[in-house]
Each structure stands twice: as structure tokens, then as C-alpha cells.
Amino acid sequence: MLTTWSTRVAAALLLMLAVWAFSYRLGATPLLDDPNEGEYAEVAREMVESGDWLSPQLNYVLFLNKPPLSYWAIGAAYVGFGVNEFAARLPSAVAGVVVVLLLAWLGARLYDVETGLLAGFILLATGGFFVETHEVRPDLLMTAALVGTFVALSAILAPGSKPASRWSWIGLQICVAVGLLAKGMLAVLFPGLVCVVLIVWMRRAELFVQFLHPRAWWLLVVLMVPWHAVMSIKHPGFLWDYVINQHILFFFDRKFPRDSVPVSLPAFWEAFALRLFPWTMFVPLALLRVGRGVRSGAHAFGDRLVLAWIAAVLLFFSAASSRMEHYSIPALPVAALLLARLFREYARGVSTRVVTLHIVGFAVLALGGPFVVPRIVAAQDWLTPVHELPALAQWTFTILAVGAVGAAAAAVAGRRAWVVPVLVGTFAVEVPLFQHGMTAMAQVNSSAGIAATIRAVVEVDDHIVYEAPVEYQNCAAFNFYLRRRLDLLRPADFVAPPYLEPYVADLFLDRDELTQLWQDDRVLFISDPLQSRATLDGIVPAPRYIVVRAGGRWVVTNLPFH
Numbered sequence: 001m002l003t004t005w006s007t008r009v010a011a012a013l014l015l016m017l018a019v020w021a022f023s024y025r026l027g028a029t030p031l032l033d034d035p036n037e038g039e040y041a042e043v044a045r046e047m048v049e050s051g052d053w054l055s056p057q058l059n060y061v062l063f064l065n066k067p068p069l070s071y072w073a074i075g076a077a078y079v080g081f082g083v084n085e086f087a088a089r090l091p092s093a094v095a096g097v098v099v100v101l102l103l104a105w106l107g108a109r110l111y112d113v114e115t116g117l118l119a120g121f122i123l124l125a126t127g128g129f130f131v132e133t134h135e136v137r138p139d140l141l142m143t144a145a146l147v148g149t150f151v152a153l154s155a156i157l158a159p160g161s162k163p164a165s166r167w168s169w170i171g172l173q174i175c176v177a178v179g180l181l182a183k184g185m186l187a188v189l190f191p192g193l194v195c196v197v198l199i200v201w202m203r204r205a206e207l208f209v210q211f212l213h214p215r216a217w218w219l220l221v222v223l224m225v226p227w228h229a230v231m232s233i234k235h236p237g238f239l240w241d242y243v244i245n246q247h248i249l250f251f252f253d254r255k256f257p258r259d260s261v262p263v264s265l266p267a268f269w270e271a272f273a274l275r276l277f278p279w280t281m282f283v284p285l286a287l288l289r290v291g292r293g294v295r296s297g298a299h300a301f302g303d304r305l306v307l308a309w310i311a312a313v314l315l316f317f318s319a320a321s322s323r324m325e326h327y328s329i330p331a332l333p334v335a336a337l338l339l340a341r342l343f344r345e346y347a348r349g350v351s352t353r354v355v356t357l358h359i360v361g362f363a364v365l366a367l368g369g370p371f372v373v374p375r376i377v378a379a380q381d382w383l384t385p386v387h388e389l390p391a392l393a394q395w396t397f398t399i400l401a402v403g404a405v406g407a408a409a410a411a412v413a414g415r416r417a418w419v420v421p422v423l424v425g426t427f428a429v430e431v432p433l434f435q436h437g438m439t440a441m442a443q444v445n446s447s448a449g450i451a452a453t454i455r456a457v458v459e460v461d462d463h464i465v466y467e468a469p470v471e472y473q474n475c476a477a478f479n480f481y482l483r484r485r486l487d488l489l490r491p492a493d494f495v496a497p498p499y500l501e502p503y504v505a506d507l508f509l510d511r512d513e514l515t516q517l518w519q520d521d522r523v524l525f526i527s528d529p530l531q532s533r534a535t536l537d538g539i540v541p542a543p544r545y546i547v548v549r550a551g552g553r554w555v556v557t558n559l560p561f562h
Contacts, residue, residue, distance in 0.1 A: 007113050011104070014120045017424075018100045021124060021431050022093040022133040027086025029134070029439045030448030031477050033529060035326060037136035038447070038477030040066075041088040044074035045480060048083070054230060058473055060485045061507045064238050064499055065246065065473075068227060069181035070138035088136045095140035096133035100124050102147040103333045107340055109154045110302030118420060119333075119340035125427035127434070128275025129332050134438060138182045139329045145179030146330050149191045150309065157198055157207065158301055169216055177223035185247050190312045190330065197308040198301075237498025245497055253321035256495040259471035262322045271325035272314070275332060278400060278423065279339055281362055282355075286335075286342040289351065299341075306341075309334045347417040359411040359419060366404035369397030385551075386440050396433045400426060447529070450555060451481035453548040457561050458524060463487055463517055465509070467528040467539070470494055472507070474529055486526075489514060515541055518558045527554040 031037040039058065043066075046057045056063050056071050073091035081087040100120045107116025123129055132140050152172035155165075179187020199207045210216060232239045249255045253262055263271070273280045287310075290303045313331040317323045346355045374390040374397075383389055403426025410418040442448065458464065466475045468488040475486050490508035500507070509517075517523050518541045525540050527533060532552025536544060540556060547555040 007117065010117045014100065014104060014117060014124070015097070017428060018097045018120075018124045021130060021428065022096040024431050025435050025439075026089050026093055026134060027084055028435065029085065030442045030446040031085060031088070031136065031480060032442060032445045033447055033474065033477060034445055035135060035137055036471075036473060036476065037088070038480050039473045040070055040074060040136045040138070041085075042476035042480040044071045044078060044088070045083050047071055047075045048078045054227065055234065059475055059479055059488065059507065061503045062235065062500065063473070064231065064235065064241065066138065067181045067184055069178065070141055073141065074136070089134060092135060092137070092140050093133045095144045096124075096129065098144045099129075099140060099147055099333055102144065102151055103337060106147060106151045106154060107337055109151065109158075110305060110337075111299055111341060111344070115337075115340050115344045118344055119337045121420060121424045122279060122339050122343075123333055123336035125424040126275070126279060126332060126336060127277040128329070130427075130431070130434060131275075131438070132326075132329060134435065137326075139326060142179045142183035142187060143330050143333065145175045145182060145187055146190060147333050148175035149179065149187070150194070150305065151175075153191060153195065154302075154305065156210075157195070157202075157204075157305075159202060159204075170219055173217060173219040174223070177220050180224055181227070184242075186330075189316070190309070193312040193316075194305065194308040197312075198304055201304055202301075235499045237501070241497040241499050250322050251320050255322070256497065257470050257491075257493070259469075259473075260322070260324065262320075263325050265318055265323070268317065268323045268325060268328065269314075272328040272331065275328060276335055278362075278366075278404075278427075279335075281365075282339055282342065282358055283335055285354065285358055286338040289342050289345065290338055303341075306334050306337050310338070343420050346419070349416075352416065356411045356416075360408045363401075363404040363408035366397070366401040369401055370394050373397050382444060386443050388440055389437065392433060392437050392440065396430055396437070399430055399433070402426070403429075444551075447477040448481055450526070450548055450550055450553065451478050454478075454524060454526075454555060455482055457547060458482070459522070461522070463521055463523045464526065465489055465514060465517070465523055466526045468494075468508070469528050469530045471530075478526065487517075522557065522559050524555060524557050527552075529553055 031041055043056045043058050043063060046060060047053050050057065053072065053075065054068075056066070056068055070091065074088050077087035077090040081090065100123055103123055104116040104120035107119040109116075149172060152168050152175060155168040156172065176187055176191065195207075195211065199205065228239070228242070231242075245255050276283060287307075290307060310331050313334075314328065317327045320327075342351075342355065346352060374394045377383060377393045378390045403423055406426075407419045407422040410416070410422055454464065464478070464482065464484070464486050466478060466486045466488050468475060468491055470491045470493055472488055472491065472494070475488060478486060488508050490504075490510055494508075496504050514523075514525075524547060525536075525544075527536065527539070533539070533554065534552075536554055536556060541558070543558060544556040545558070545560045547557055547561075549555070
């Protein structure tokens, strides 16, 4: 496929830049409380510590809220590199590289090699995607599986191509299995919706017969059934929780316990727009351009696939009552592919005036960034402790402004093929600043500092009581850094899912038990991280001695330390 010297060089550069950017100071930032990096890092740590790789545990109690693949991947990294932040984030970084390469492959299949490579470069230079490669959660594993699924489907469904080989079907099943084990049923839902749309659009009803034949899914069954069967037999209530509670009830925001707070529909779309930065303002234009090609043309199939893909993700989560801001991540690769299609045609001389006006407009907006954005950052009260953030924002947006002006100059001068390389090069320069910003944010978004203070004073026999919110897994960062079990004070509104009911007494203590512990043993109490309090009166018995206080969070003890 890479038939020329220039495309081979571009592919090698794409790989090297992705590996460098996604691994840059990967372990330098402590685990963040949001998006609960500690949860995935700690479950994997307890897997390695206990040797039980089948039944995930959190705070040393059964935890089946998520499929196991991300825990297995992080646990394998721990075995190879030790238990640390670098190893915890390594699967996300590797998945990011895989997504970029698979997207380049998919773009080459749907359009041409240059469009595929362009899509890869645009994706790796997208702010929200870069951030995900430096965080611990399963979304990029699922996204990699999703892109791989569409690579296989492009071979199976593309009109005029030879009948799909058995390797295309095998690849399809492996990718769907990876997605299911990483994130759940979305790995089937999104490709399924796209398949139905494409088959109906192409009027090829005979393809339904192929997809419904058991021979098409035997490998998926082999890969999926064993773990789910073992969990269903070993832990009664798991299957109901996995299928009904974690998927169907969750979609309608009726899951119990209700341990997440959904975002509004405008906030969801705003988050998606921010994740696409700095390419955001070009996406509507790219959608319009691709929309014109769905009825006919050499690339009609590819245009239909990408439109169905982005619509399936964004419309599904727009309809979900439980939507979270990061649920748009699977739409980032297809957005990059749309943009690559736009800029590839722009380089060939299509729609030059409109695109050039957008590029110049982007440069004008970028020139205001160094003046506006630092003021917005400085005005956020919750960011006040991060003193260096306004200056960091000014440097970041100054470099972006220089790159945007350079891209605009290339566009106006008729050097249209240089627009994307200039913007990607700007991103490469800014990678250290992005990473430094994430590390700075740990001052207000990580329990690592508080855990270090506790570790300096706590003794083996002391009790550590954590005032758990309903999302009790927020305790995980303390588990990770303290390397021990915590006593969780049971939330007032907590309702255990069926599989967890037999373990509730092991997981929580009530307020009467806390009072008894306060009288009998040395106790350290960590207040609820989701509630900022001016006092602990009525929460913890007296006497109380402050160990550390960070913002509205307290750590107190019943006996002074000497």
C-alpha cells in the first residue's frame, strides 16, 4: 500500500511522532481523581497482588462494574515495569498509537494512502486525544477496537471488492471481542448500527444473511463466553448487573447505585468541541463536504461509513440520559478522517476559497488566545492553587498563534498541502507544555499529596476511615498510594447491586462502628472528596486533630501524633 518513498517516510514519521508524543513523561503526573484514574490502576494492582486475574477487586472486595481487559492490560504492565503511574498509563499510550495506525489504514482503504496518513497526523495532533493517551481508563482500548472493526467491515462491505477473506471475518471478531472486554456492549452497538445503515443504503439485503450466520461469530463466542460464564457461575447477580444494570438502566440514568452525575446535552457537545481542539472550527465544513459525496462518486462508500459512524456515536449519547463528557471519545478518529478528507481535497484545489477563509479566520482567533485564555484560567477560583497555569496557557496559545499564522500564510500563498503539516508541527512543539499542564493540574485533582502525608504518620495497626460518596470507588487512589485496605463509611443513599450484596458488610462500616473505633483505636478519617466542608462537626466524634487540610478536604485523627 505504501508504494512511494514519500509515503513510506510519512508513515515512519507518523509512527515515531505518535510513540514520542503519547509516551512523553507518561509517569510524571500522579494519578488524577477525575476521571478516577485510581480506580483502574488500583483494581489492576490488587489483581497482581492477589494473583486472582479473574475476579476484579477494589479495596480488596469484589468489583464487577467494568469488563476486565483494561485491568489485565495494566496488570501486565505492572508485571513488566513495576506498580507505578507509567505502567498504569502504558496501555492507554499503546492503544493511542494503535488507533492512529489503524485510522491511517482505514483512511487508505476508504479513500487513498495520503488521506489515511493525513487522518493519522490530525488525530495525534488533537488535544482531547492526546490527553486520553496520558490517562488511565479503558476508552482508548475500546476506540482501538472500534477502528479495527471498521477496517474489517470496510473489506466485508465495500461494493465492487472481492468477497471478504476469512481473515477479515476473524479480524472483525477479534476487534469486537476486544471492545466488549474493554468497555462493554458499545463495541457491538456502534458497528451494528453502521452496518445496518450501510446495508440498507447500498440495498444489499443478502449481507444480512452473512452477518447472521453462526459461522461469522464462532471466534467471538470463544473469546467472550469463558470469562462471562465463570463470573456468572461464581458470582450470582453478575449477569443481571452486567446486562441490565450497567447497560440498559444506565442508559436511562436509572442504574443503582447512582454513582455518576451525567452532563447536560449542551455540556456534552461543548466537551466534544473542546476535545477536537485545534481543529474544531473545520469539522462542520468537513461534514458538509462529505455529505455532498454520499450519493455518488468514487468515495461514496467511505463517505457513508464515516457519516454513519459519527452519527451513531454522537446521536446515541445525545439520547442517553446518563451521558458523560468523555463518551464522545470514539467519535474523535472519525472526525479526524472527515478533516483529512477535507484537507486532502483542499490540497488538490477543491473548495479552496472557503477552506482558506476558515484557515485565515482560525489564525485571527488564535491571535487573541494569548490575551484571552490566560485571563479565563486566572478567573477560575478552583484553579487558584495552580499558580503557573495562566503563564502556561499564555505560552501554549502564543505558540498556537504562531503556528496558525504560519498555516494561514501557507494557504494564502497557495501552499495548501503545507497547512496540516504546519499545525501538526505546532502540536509537536507544544507536547511538553500539554504534559506540564496535566502535571500542574494534579495539585487540585489528585489525592497523591494527601496520601503522602498520611503515609508519613500512619502505622500498620491504625485504621484509615474514608467517608465514601455513593461512587465509593473514589477511594482507589488512596488504596493505590497507601498500598492497603481502607474502612469505608457507608454512604447514606448507597444501594448495592445484587453481586455486591454478600460483600457489603466487608466493604463498609456504619457510623456506630466509626464511633466505637474512635474510642478504642487510633483512627485517621478522610472526609468525602465530593463535599467541601468548613467543619467536621456532626461528621466525626471529638476529639479531632488535623493531620492535613487541602481546600475543603480534611484528614483528622482521634489521637495526636508525637
